[in-house]
Amino acid sequence: MSTGSKPSGAAPSDLTAADVLQIARLARLRLDEEDVERLRHEMAAILAHFTALAQVVAEGVRPTAQVLDVEESGRGDTARPGLSRDDALAAAPDQDAGQFRVPRVLG
Amino acid sequence: MRQGLDGRRFSSRELVEAHLARIASLDSDLGAFLHVDADGALQATDAHDVKGPADAAPPLAGIPIAVKDNICTAGQPTTCASRLLEGYRPPYDATAVSRLRQAGAILIGKTNLDEFAMGSSCENSAFHATRNPIDARRVPGGSSGGSAAAVAVGEVPAALGSDTGGSIRQPAAFCGVVGLKPTYGRVSRYGLVAFASSLDQIGSLARDVDDAAILLEAIAGPDPNDATAATRPMPSLGGAGTALAGRVFGLPREYMGADLDEGVAGALSRAVAAIEGAGGTVREISLPTTAAAISAYYLIATAEASSNLARFDGVRFGQRRGDPDEGLLAMYEQTRSAGFGTEVKRRIILGTYALSAGYHDATYLRAQKVRTVIRKDFHDAFEAVEAIVTPTTPTVAFRLGDKVADPVSMYMSDIFTVPGSLAGLPAVSLPCGTSEGLPVGLQIIADRFDEPRLLDLARSVEAVLPVRNGQPGVNG
Numbered sequence: 357m358s359t360g361s362k363p364s365g366a367a368p369s370d371l372t373a374a375d376v377l378q379i380a381r382l383a384r385l386r387l388d389e390e391d392v393e394r395l396r397h398e399m400a401a402i403l404a405h406f407t408a409l410a411q412v413v414a415e416g417v418r419p420t421a422q423v424l425d426v427e428e429s430g431r432g433d434t435a436r437p438g439l440s441r442d443d444a445l446a447a448a449p450d451q452d453a454g455q456f457r458v459p460r461v462l463g
Numbered sequence: 464m465r466q467g468l469d470g471r472r473f474s475s476r477e478l479v480e481a482h483l484a485r486i487a488s489l490d491s492d493l494g495a496f497l498h499v500d501a502d503g504a505l506q507a508t509d510a511h512d513v514k515g516p517a518d519a520a521p522p523l524a525g526i527p528i529a530v531k532d533n534i535c536t537a538g539q540p541t542t543c544a545s546r547l548l549e550g551y552r553p554p555y556d557a558t559a560v561s562r563l564r565q566a567g568a569i570l571i572g573k574t575n576l577d578e579f580a581m582g583s584s585c586e587n588s589a590f591h592a593t594r595n596p597i598d599a600r601r602v603p604g605g606s607s608g609g610s611a612a613a614v615a616v617g618e619v620p621a622a623l624g625s626d627t628g629g630s631i632r633q634p635a636a637f638c639g640v641v642g643l644k645p646t647y648g649r650v651s652r653y654g655l656v657a658f659a660s661s662l663d664q665i666g667s668l669a670r671d672v673d674d675a676a677i678l679l680e681a682i683a684g685p686d687p688n689d690a691t692a693a694t695r696p697m698p699s700l701g702g703a704g705t706a707l708a709g710r711v712f713g714l715p716r717e718y719m720g721a722d723l724d725e726g727v728a729g730a731l732s733r734a735v736a737a738i739e740g741a742g743g744t745v746r747e748i749s750l751p752t753t754a755a756a757i758s759a760y761y762l763i764a765t766a767e768a769s770s771n772l773a774r775f776d777g778v779r780f781g782q783r784r785g786d787p788d789e790g791l792l793a794m795y796e797q798t799r800s801a802g803f804g805t806e807v808k809r810r811i812i813l814g815t816y817a818l819s820a821g822y823h824d825a826t827y828l829r830a831q832k833v834r835t836v837i838r839k840d841f842h843d844a845f846e847a848v849e850a851i852v853t854p855t856t857p858t859v860a861f862r863l864g865d866k867v868a869d870p871v872s873m874y875m876s877d878i879f880t881v882p883g884s885l886a887g888l889p890a891v892s893l894p895c896g897t898s899e900g901l902p903v904g905l906q907i908i909a910d911r912f913d914e915p916r917l918l919d920l921a922r923s924v925e926a927v928l929p930v931r932n933g934q935p936g937v938n939g
Binding site for chain 1: 551552553554555647648660661687690691693752754755757758759761762769773776777778779780781782783785787788789790791792793794795796797799800803808809811812813815816819826828829830831832833834835836838870871874885886887911
């Protein structure tokens with residue numbers, strides 16, 4: 357997580373501004389100092405509320421990733437029509453020669 | 464309306480014009496709609512009106528329906544109530560939308576929501592808040608607040624919403640209409656802008672159970688475009704509602720505790736008395752893991768949301784920001800930071816935290832295990848009862864601004880709807896009475912894929928409840 361090693365399951369009240377900034381970086385969000393402080397408090401309050409999770413007996417319980425219990429949802433590998441290039445580019449903020457154009461990756 | 468159209472008392476054009484007029488007169492105050500497509504709607508009425516005398520027109524043919532603005536409508540705005548998608552017009556229809564078109568429904572406009580369906584009040588819309596139709600100082604609920612309000616005042620007879628943790632049922636309860644969430648997998652999510660992929664479902668809002676069922680039946684069923692859509696077909700949801708005598712309901716004791724407002728508890732007790740008066744049995748049951756459900760939900764839903772919202776980066780669509788000279792990462796950060804509102808950012812941060820190394824096991828994984836236990840709670844309950852009844856919400860509609868600064872308090876308004884979502888169960892909220900003059904909702908939950916039973920019971924319960932939400936139709 358942050359530069360020091362944090363034990364897993366550290367108490368939410370230990371969340372530092374640096375932690376919040378690191379999470380924001382992972383999420384590609386830019387936060388100002390005020391946002392960081394507010395979020396740090398809000399996260400602490402929200403996570404403190406989640407202690408009810410720890411009370412549930414869940415030894416040997418398999419996690420549920422999805423409730424549909426679908427085993428096999430593949431199909432044969434046959435081509436089907438998709439979005440046309442024009443349709444795909446229709447909402448593009450910037451395009452060039454039939455491609456989405458974006459700023460360079462720097463550094 | 465079907466009878467009026469089929470009996471040629473009025474045309475679809477006249478019906479839609481009347482609804483457009485109602486929207487024009489009410490919506491500047493109510494704020495249910497983000498976009499009204501008058502031209503498209505009127506044009507679509509011609510296809511209905513040009514046909515000869517209808518023998519058996521499909522139930523929705525010629526009828527105006529509204530669609531929540533996180534469901535893609537080709538060529539029409541789909542903003543998810545976010546600045547990031549302001550002006551965005553998808554190149555395709557959601558499956559639910561194309562099925563409505565095939566059924567001859569007239570798509571009249573897109574309704575307001577909390578941004579990216581994250582919220583319980585419609586206050587998180589980037590554009591405006593919708594007001595509660597009964598008391599304009601209060602919220603309509605969320606995130607499908609626009610759809611609920613529009614139906615409640617008769618701007619449309621029915622609307623599509625989406626429900627992840629209660630976003631159809633809670634606004635239905637707050638606005639005094641019927642809100643129906645199907646079993647997870649009944650309705651294709653193709654074209655529903657994803658919030659939490661293991662929880663999201665499109666459903667219906669209407670003034671009575673029959674209409675909500677008709678709308679659901681029109682959009683449900685397998686879809687090759689959605690690998691999470693169930694492959695079994697939706698059975699017919701019609702019927703008159705069988706007698707309540709001998710039917711067995713469960714009322715979980717964990718839902719009747721300290722969190723429940725007294726007035727809501729009173730309305731619920733009167734509803735239970737009405738069910739018992741008609742010969743039904745309502746027995747106390749236990750869903751022991753209820754207290755942990757809201758925590759499990761907010762960890763799972765925000766984790767999934769943090770992943771789903773990663774696609775909003777300004778590359779292919781949306782309001783891109785950032786000076787190109789500052790590079791790609793700056794574009795991502797500035798696009799997202801300028802485009803997302805406070806609640807969305809909060810949930811992305813929470814979800815990213817839950818999934819990050821070192822925290823994942825104690826949070827997200829733990830929540831998924833709790834989810835399994837919650838599913839088992841319901842499974843065990845359904846061995847003893849046919850359906851579960853609960854209050855839909857712990858309070859009546861709260862005032863605008865009351866909970867905006869307190870996220871935990873806002874999240875708590877979902878405590879009764881979230882468990883059913885985690886278990887993927889079908890559930891409906893019906894208006895069952897009032898408290899302080901505001902509507903109270905009764906939630907009925909059935910076992911997975913048991914929509915026929917759910918709707919049968921819902922019809923029967925609706926018939927004996929002390930209040931019927933009988934808003935006069937536009938044409939009487």
